[in-house]
Amino acid sequence: xxxxxxxxxxxxxxxxxxxxxxxxxxxxxxxxxxxxxxxxxxxxxxxxxxxxxxxxxxxxxxxxxxxxxxxxxxxxxxxxxxxxxxxxxxxxxxxxxxxxxxxxxxxxxxxxxxxxxxxxxxxxxxxxxxxxxxxxxxxxxxxxxxxxxxxxxxxxxxxxxxxxxxxxxxxxxxxxxxxxxxxxxxxxxxxxxxxxxxxxxxxxxxxxxxxxxxxxxxxxxxxxxxxxxxxxxxxxxxxxxxxxxxxxxxxxxxxxxxxxxxxxxxxxxxxxxxxxxxxxxxxxxxxxxxxxxxxxxxxxxxxxxxxxxxxxxxxxxxxxxxxxxxxxxxxxxxxxxxxxxxxxxxxxxxxxxxxxxxxxxxxxxxxxxxxxxxxxxxxxxxxxxxxxxxxxxxxxxxxxxxxxxxxxxxxxxxxxxxxxxxxxxxxxxxxxxxxxxxxxxxxxxxxxxxxxxxxxxxxxxxxxxxxxxxxxxxxxx
Amino acid sequence: xxxxxxxxxxxxxxxxxxxxxxxxxxxxxxxxxxxxxxxxxxxxxxxxxxxxxxxxxxxxxxxxxxxxxxxxxxxxxxxxxxxxxxxxxxxxxxxxxxxxxxxxxxxxxxxxxxxxxxxxxxxxxxxxxxxxxxxxxxxxxxxxxxxxxxxxxxxxxxxxxxxxxxxxxxxxxxxxxxxxxxxxxxxxxxxxxxxxxxxxxxxxxxxxxxxxxxxxxxxxxxxxxxxxxxxxxxxxxxxxxxxxxxxxxxxxxxxxxxxxxxxxxxxxxxxxxxxxxxxxxxxxxxxxxxxxxxxxxxxxxxxxxxxxxxxxxxxxxxxxxxxxxxxxxxxxxxxxxxxxxxxxxxxxxxxxxxxxxxxxxxxxxxxxxxxxxxxxxxxxxxxxxxxxxxxxxxxxxxxxxxxxxxxxxxxxxxxxxxxxxxxxxxxxxxxxxxxxxxxxxxxxxxxxxxxxxxxxxxxxxxxxxxxxxxxxxxxxx
Numbered sequence: 001x002x003x004x005x006x007x008x009x010x011x012x013x014x015x016x017x018x019x020x021x022x023x024x025x026x027x028x029x030x031x032x033x034x035x036x037x038x039x040x041x042x043x044x045x046x047x048x049x050x051x052x053x054x055x056x057x058x059x060x061x062x063x064x065x066x067x068x069x070x071x072x073x074x075x076x077x078x079x080x081x082x083x084x085x086x087x088x089x090x091x092x093x094x095x096x097x098x099x100x101x102x103x104x105x106x107x108x109x110x111x112x113x114x115x116x117x118x119x120x121x122x123x124x125x126x127x128x129x130x131x132x133x134x135x136x137x138x139x140x141x142x143x144x145x146x147x148x149x150x151x152x153x154x155x156x157x158x159x160x161x162x163x164x165x166x167x168x169x170x171x172x173x174x175x176x177x178x179x180x181x182x183x184x185x186x187x188x189x190x191x192x193x194x195x196x197x198x199x200x201x202x203x204x205x206x207x208x209x210x211x212x213x214x215x216x217x218x219x220x221x222x223x224x225x226x227x228x229x230x231x232x233x234x235x236x237x238x239x240x241x242x243x244x245x246x247x248x249x250x251x252x253x254x255x256x257x258x259x260x261x262x263x264x265x266x267x268x269x270x271x272x273x274x275x276x277x278x279x280x281x282x283x284x285x286x287x288x289x290x291x292x293x294x295x296x297x298x299x300x301x302x303x304x305x306x307x308x309x310x311x312x313x314x315x316x317x318x319x320x321x322x323x324x325x326x327x328x329x330x331x332x333x334x335x336x337x338x339x340x341x342x343x344x345x346x347x348x349x350x351x352x353x354x355x356x357x358x359x360x361x362x363x364x365x366x367x368x369x370x371x372x373x374x375x376x377x378x379x380x381x382x383x384x385x386x387x388x389x390x391x392x393x394x395x396x397x398x399x400x401x402x403x404x405x406x407x408x409x410x411x412x413x414x415x416x417x418x419x420x421x422x423x424x425x426x427x428x429x430x431x432x433x434x435x436x437x438x439x440x441x442x443x444x445x446x447x448x449x450x451x452x453x454x455x456x457x458x459x460x461x462x463x464x465x466x467x468x469x470x471x472x473x474x475x476x477x
Numbered sequence: 478x479x480x481x482x483x484x485x486x487x488x489x490x491x492x493x494x495x496x497x498x499x500x501x502x503x504x505x506x507x508x509x510x511x512x513x514x515x516x517x518x519x520x521x522x523x524x525x526x527x528x529x530x531x532x533x534x535x536x537x538x539x540x541x542x543x544x545x546x547x548x549x550x551x552x553x554x555x556x557x558x559x560x561x562x563x564x565x566x567x568x569x570x571x572x573x574x575x576x577x578x579x580x581x582x583x584x585x586x587x588x589x590x591x592x593x594x595x596x597x598x599x600x601x602x603x604x605x606x607x608x609x610x611x612x613x614x615x616x617x618x619x620x621x622x623x624x625x626x627x628x629x630x631x632x633x634x635x636x637x638x639x640x641x642x643x644x645x646x647x648x649x650x651x652x653x654x655x656x657x658x659x660x661x662x663x664x665x666x667x668x669x670x671x672x673x674x675x676x677x678x679x680x681x682x683x684x685x686x687x688x689x690x691x692x693x694x695x696x697x698x699x700x701x702x703x704x705x706x707x708x709x710x711x712x713x714x715x716x717x718x719x720x721x722x723x724x725x726x727x728x729x730x731x732x733x734x735x736x737x738x739x740x741x742x743x744x745x746x747x748x749x750x751x752x753x754x755x756x757x758x759x760x761x762x763x764x765x766x767x768x769x770x771x772x773x774x775x776x777x778x779x780x781x782x783x784x785x786x787x788x789x790x791x792x793x794x795x796x797x798x799x800x801x802x803x804x805x806x807x808x809x810x811x812x813x814x815x816x817x818x819x820x821x822x823x824x825x826x827x828x829x830x831x832x833x834x835x836x837x838x839x840x841x842x843x844x845x846x847x848x849x850x851x852x853x854x855x856x857x858x859x860x861x862x863x864x865x866x867x868x869x870x871x872x873x874x875x876x877x878x879x880x881x882x883x884x885x886x887x888x889x890x891x892x893x894x895x896x897x898x899x900x901x902x903x904x905x906x907x908x909x910x911x912x913x914x915x916x917x918x919x920x921x922x923x924x925x926x927x928x929x930x931x932x933x934x935x936x937x938x939x940x941x942x943x944x945x946x947x948x949x950x951x952x953x954x
Contacts, residue, residue, distance in 0.1 A: 033600060033603065033604075035549070035550045035596065035599070035600075036554050036557055036599060037550060037552055037554055037587065040550035040551070040552060041550070042547065042548070042549055042550065042596075042600055043547055043548035043549075044547060045545035045546065045547055045615070048545075048546050048547050048548055049545075049546070051548075052546065068522035068525075068526075069522065069525050069526070069529065070519065070520055070521055070522055070525050071519070071520035071525050071528075071620075071638060072512070072519055072520075073512045073514060073517035073518070073519065073636060074517070074589075074620055074622065074636050075514055075517060075573075075636075077513050077514055080513055091579075092579045093578075093579045093580050094578070094579060094580075095578060095579040096552075096575045096577075096578055096587075097575060097576070097577050097578065097579065098573045098574060098575050098576075098589065099574070099575075099576045099577060100573075100574050100576060101570075101571070101572060101573055101574065101624040102568075102569045102570045102571060102572040102574065102624070103570050103571075103624070110514065110573075112551075112575065112589070119512065119519075122512070122513060123510060123512075123519055126510065127510075138522070142620075143548075143551055143619075145551065147578040147579070147580070159550060159551050159552075161548060
């Protein structure tokens with residue numbers, strides 16, 4: 001087991017230095033690499049495959065609910081970008097700007113899209129004329145650029161991959177419903193694919209998107225007790241429609257401004273998966289999104305009987321649609337066990353000559369590192385339940401982590417104490433004045449205003465003014 | 478039929494003005510729209526869905542042959558871009574350059590990737606150490622930017638969508654084999670998905686990629702007799718490996734430079750589909766890539782029996798995995814027939830009360846606009862053959878078009894006469910001097926040097942020097 005130890009030693013212990021553990025994992029599990037430009041990362045095959053898994057799942061959910069994919073240009077003329085006042089104020093400082101080609105200066109500077117509201121709006125202005133044209137439910141998968149100062153792999157980059165949905169509706173009700181329907185789809189993606197329980201709710205005025213009337217968010221709680229905003233949906237009302245003149249003729253032949261939404265999740269979800277599920281041995285990937293669900297490791301693979309059993313099992317799992325691979329390289333079994341544990345592969349199957357005498361193999365589940373000896377011809381039929389149980393166990397563990405790290409504060413002292421421990425702290429506050437004070441004192445920020453509202457205290461413990469709403473706070477990435 | 482006529486009238490006749498016909502179709506079939514920046518287009522849902530069909534098919538072929546997807550940064554530091562001499566000379570004039578953010582000038586200018594050889598090479602330099610690490614077979618789906626002067630939707634844009642494969646091998650043989658294997662995959666994509674017979678061969682020295690040792694191409698012949706280079710594969714030898722220090726230790730423990738390839742197809746393939754198959758009524762989409770394969774049009778859709786039959790047929794086709802839609806809007810049947818013909822939907826099924834009395838429907842195949850009256854319960858079982866026959870007929874028609882428009886020239890006068898007609902003209906030439914003269918005299922360019930080489934004449938009809946190779950020429954997009 002010396003090889004095994006060596007591999008694991010290469011990763012910082014999770015509770016010793018969570019940030020370093022995270023970076024170590026990103027690199028050693030070969031999810032990504034740094035490029036020559038700070039903040040721009042290389043998505044390596046194993047990391048990109050996780051993103052492809054997320055894309056495939058979410059794309060299906062969006063298409064089933066009537067959304068269509070489009071692709072908008074990479075660049076936005078500076079004059080167009082400036083059309084919606086709040087929006088440009090929010091994004092202008094972090095834009096990257098193309099000013100020249102290899103041959104000549106451009107007549108107008110071009111912003112590399114940090115988000116595409118302005119492009120969608122310009123297009124919608126042209127193609128939306130009648131209520132019969134509505135709703136328009138468009139989505140695009142692309143990369144965007146935001147010149148962030150502090151960057152971390154997957155969590156915050158100068159470039160990241162995402163989907164951005166942009167929809168147009170004829171009524172406020174329908175647009176508001178879309179905003180919440182998508183939030184629900186994101187929540188399901190978390191529960192059913194990523195084994196992450198997202199907490200949902202509305203953002204405070206201070207934390208909402210530049211240009212939105214209301215912003216909603218899915219928040220995940222990392223192992224270290226910090227929250228990660230993992231996706232947002234925005235209700236725009238008619239603000240962008242007015243700035244971009246998106247009008248339609250209603251059923252009564254009257255001109256009206258349209259109602260809009262936008263929403264997105266990004267490769268940040270990969271960061272959430274790492275930090276919610278990972279442990280000291282490395283990644284723990286939820287089975288339905290794992291690029292490799294089963295790795296088969298033949299022991300004494302020079303033996304014909306082992307080779308044959310390995311090939312047969314591989315073929316049957318592959319045929320059944322599992323993402324399965326075999327490692328018959330000449331590295332030691334210990335090295336391989338450690339390597340695939342680090343890579344978070346949900347199921348490892350060891351096939352050795354001794355077990356085979358009884359037609360048995362050893363199956364190890366990554367999330368609890370438990371060995372199951374089973375008949376080789378039962379692997380295929382057992383696998384659906386094994387993966388489902390694993391998924392459920394991971395989800396339930398994450399739910400328990402949220403539950404045991406969510407507090408209600410009656411006083412500001414209590415609040416500060418809880419925030420120090422890590423996790424969500426609910427407190428009833430008077431408004432933005434309290435929010436600003438809290439951030440200043442504790443670095444905690446308002447994560448969401450939960451949908452289910454009950455006041456914990458009548459008076460805001462921070463400002464001593466009447467409390468108006470209960471808000472969940474946390475330190476956040 | 479007045480509505481019908483009106484729709485078709487909106488498109489320029491194909492043989493009257495092919496270029497205008499093409500542009501009309503791109504816009505009226507709602508494949509794309511122009512954006513505010515010349516040369517950057519909006520891929521609308523119907524156009525983007527064709528691209529998704531191509532992506533899905535090719536991605537499967539690439540994964541089946543061991544290729545893995547990655548994602549490299551959008552930007553290349555200018556100093557990195559300049560590392561391979563021929564490559565930078567080829568691309569520098571058409572690069573778009575980020576020089577500043579919203580806040581400050583950048584210390585180093587960043588090129589928006591026109592292609593990603595330099596990024597892949599930098600990464601490979603880091604991760605390739607031993608022959609055991611090879612081959613590396615990476616691919617990425619992304620958009621690239623090239624500041625082209627003359628742009629046309631899908632054919633040539635300042636931004637386009639593509640896949641770019643970049644591979645590293647330990648031997649020349651293996652890298653050369655990869656270059657040709659991918660060419661074969663592209664050819665199959667044409668034959669099996671797009672119903673396009675690609676002519677393949679090597680590019681001349683003059684036409685090859687900036688930095689390549691050898692470039693191979695798939696060429697398609699458009700309806701107007703002009704050729705369209707539809708994809709390329711490049712063998713790089715060790716040129717990039719030397720510029721970027723990509724070395725590995727071989728089995729004998731010797732350091733060697735690696736051998737590389739790159740290859741790509743782009744949204745230009747959408748242009749090829751339009752110009753190979755389209756007719757005066759509009760698009761004709763090959764059935765396996767068509768975003769809508771079957772459109773059901775209920776006639777007198779207020780009648781219960783029609784509604785029920787429509788719903789049943791829709792459900793059964795949908796369940797069987799067909800991409801099917803129903804148009805029960807209150808537009809006239811004539812308008813709908815014309816609209817879906819223009820959009821190139823392969824199969825239209827009309828369900829009316831009179832036909833239903835005999836349990837019949839009318840099925841119209843787009844490519845030959847032929848009506849088939851059939852029992853409604855035979856539609857599902859007949860559809861596989863209907864689509865296959867349609868695909869084969871479209872492919873065979875395109876093959877016949879290539880065959881009847883491919884000539885052999887014994888003299889330069891003959892050559893000029895054929896080129897005027899349109900199509901491919903094979904001629905045996907002495908070399909680059911002849912190629913340059915031909916382009917000057919006729920605007921025709923060397924498309925490919927076919928793999929099967931026989932000299933047509935011993936002497937080059939252009940230079941009167943000994944002929945060295947037979948080259949296919951054409952006017953090209």
